[in-house]
Amino acid sequence: MGITERREREKEEIRRKILDAARELFMTEGYDKVTMRRVADAIEYSPTTIYHHFEDKDDLVEALCHEDFAKLLEALDPAQMPADPIERLRQLGLAYARFALQNPNQYRFMFLTPREEHPHPEDSPGYQSFGVVRQMVADAKAAGRLRDDDVDAMAQTLWACVHGAVCLVTTFRPEQFPCVPPAPDLVERTVDASIRGLLKE
Amino acid sequence: MGITERREREKEEIRRKILDAARELFMTEGYDKVTMRRVADAIEYSPTTIYHHFEDKDDLVEALCHEDFAKLLEALDPAQMPADPIERLRQLGLAYARFALQNPNQYRFMFLTPREEHPHPEDSPGYQSFGVVRQMVADAKAAGRLRDDDVDAMAQTLWACVHGAVCLVTTFRPEQFPCVPPAPDLVERTVDASIRGLLKE
DNA sequence: TCTGTCAGTTAACAACGTTAACGTTAAGAC
DNA sequence: GTCTTAACGTTAACGTTGTTAACTGACAGA
Numbered sequence: 294m295g296i297t298e299r300r301e302r303e304k305e306e307i308r309r310k311i312l313d314a315a316r317e318l319f320m321t322e323g324y325d326k327v328t329m330r331r332v333a334d335a336i337e338y339s340p341t342t343i344y345h346h347f348e349d350k351d352d353l354v355e356a357l358c359h360e361d362f363a364k365l366l367e368a369l370d371p372a373q374m375p376a377d378p379i380e381r382l383r384q385l386g387l388a389y390a391r392f393a394l395q396n397p398n399q400y401r402f403m404f405l406t407p408r409e410e411h412p413h414p415e416d417s418p419g420y421q422s423f424g425v426v427r428q429m430v431a432d433a434k435a436a437g438r439l440r441d442d443d444v445d446a447m448a449q450t451l452w453a454c455v456h457g458a459v460c461l462v463t464t465f466r467p468e469q470f471p472c473v474p475p476a477p478d479l480v481e482r483t484v485d486a487s488i489r490g491l492l493k494e
Numbered sequence: 495m496g497i498t499e500r501r502e503r504e505k506e507e508i509r510r511k512i513l514d515a516a517r518e519l520f521m522t523e524g525y526d527k528v529t530m531r532r533v534a535d536a537i538e539y540s541p542t543t544i545y546h547h548f549e550d551k552d553d554l555v556e557a558l559c560h561e562d563f564a565k566l567l568e569a570l571d572p573a574q575m576p577a578d579p580i581e582r583l584r585q586l587g588l589a590y591a592r593f594a595l596q597n598p599n600q601y602r603f604m605f606l607t608p609r610e611e612h613p614h615p616e617d618s619p620g621y622q623s624f625g626v627v628r629q630m631v632a633d634a635k636a637a638g639r640l641r642d643d644d645v646d647a648m649a650q651t652l653w654a655c656v657h658g659a660v661c662l663v664t665t666f667r668p669e670q671f672p673c674v675p676p677a678p679d680l681v682e683r684t685v686d687a688s689i690r691g692l693l694k695e
Numbered sequence: 696t697c698t699g700t701c702a703g704t705t706a707a708c709a710a711c712g713t714t715a716a717c718g719t720t721a722a723g724a725c
Numbered sequence: 726g727t728c729t730t731a732a733c734g735t736t737a738a739c740g741t742t743g744t745t746a747a748c749t750g751a752c753a754g755a
Contacts, residue, residue, distance in 0.1 A: 339704055412670050423672035446677035453684045457658020469613050471624035476647035483654045490687030
């Protein structure tokens with residue numbers, strides 16, 4: 294049975310090659326510039342080959358971003374956060390923002406592109422990432438530090454605020470910002486303000 | 495000179511027709527579905543004609559959104575807001591969100607599409623819209639209600655938070671939300687939390 | 696040795712943004 | 726009244742995109 298295994302391995306290898314080439318293009322030039330032909334050129338295969346490994350372009354980019362959700366989940370590792378529940382939340386927000394600013398194109402696709410697709414399954418990194426936020430909010434609430442009872446709503450509120458800040462910063466170049474360029478610490482300020490807005494008192 | 499005037503008028507009319515047809519497509523089906531050919535079909539002209547009125551597709555959509563910035567500015571009319579500076583800010587945030595939720599496709603193009611283009615000129619509705627926010631934050635600060643001194647940074651923070659909430663709500667359908675569907679009042683909650691996060695005390 | 700599967704190819708399709716080349720119309724110059 | 730010129734419209738094409746049908750060749754298993 295070593296032959297079919299080698300076949301499997303080879304198939305996996307070229308799938309990997311496609312993903313790597315696509316990621317390179319995606320990170321440096323964005324979604325539009327990832328054309329099937331350019332990816333094919335990069336790996337020195339014909340465009341049709343890609344369709345033997347991915348259903349279509351969206352499926353390819355989806356696979357790319359599936360991997361990135363795993364990276365996001367890693368970046369949010371609670372083990373690396375301080376003990377104080379509020380300080381933990383703060384560091385979580387900053388880690389999330391750091392990921393977004395370091396991978397703006399992936400971030401756009403992950404959180405800014407409407408999907409026809411079904412929800413993330415419960416064991417997916419995407420689902421789990423939100424679970425981390427939710428858990429930390431629940432902890433802060435259990436510690437009596439939050440003003441509200443609805444953990445989900447509070448977690449979503451925090452997420453929304455940080456999401457908004459990184460969207461603005463990654464969409465507009467500084468000189469395109471309305472009136473004045475973005476405060477250099479806009480993301481931090483947003484994290485702080487949104488958390489403060491949920492605190493008791 | 496009545497003739498050249500009629501010519502002008504006719505030219506303006508077809509420009510209007512193009513814009514209206516494009517807006518219809520844009521609102522109901524989104525940016526991708528606005529193809530030059532479909533717009534041309536809708537107004538019963540050849541695609542080439544559009545190029546006599548707009549430089550290219552982006553120029554067309556840009557013109558569309560220029561009109562929408564004017565609508566946004568209208569929607570933010572401070573005259574319709576209550577007197578209390580904090581309550582004013584709150585109503586401003588809600589009005590902004592209402593505009594975004596009612597015109598999701600335009601909103602995406604206005605605030606979520608990276609532009610090569612230069613900043614909005616000072617007298618443009620886009621620039622002025624942020625001016626409204628800025629002014630209300632300045633008023634609240636003058637009333638001694640805010641904790642911080644940097645008016646621009648605070649205005650941007652508020653903007654970021656509301657922006658984030660409407661982005662999430664317009665990007666994901668409820669069943670695609672991670673873990674649980676969005677709190678029905680997520681936008682309100684975000685407005686409230688972000689303002690609260692800037693208050694003195 | 697034959698057969699069927701599977702990974703890869705070429706060549707084409709339809710749709711897109713865009714443009715060159717070509718009418719047609721009519722305003723303004725003489 | 727005739728000529729020129731500009732404006733506005735057309736058709737037909739170019740190059741690019743995602744995608745697919747139809748073929749080719751290798752090779753495991755009977």
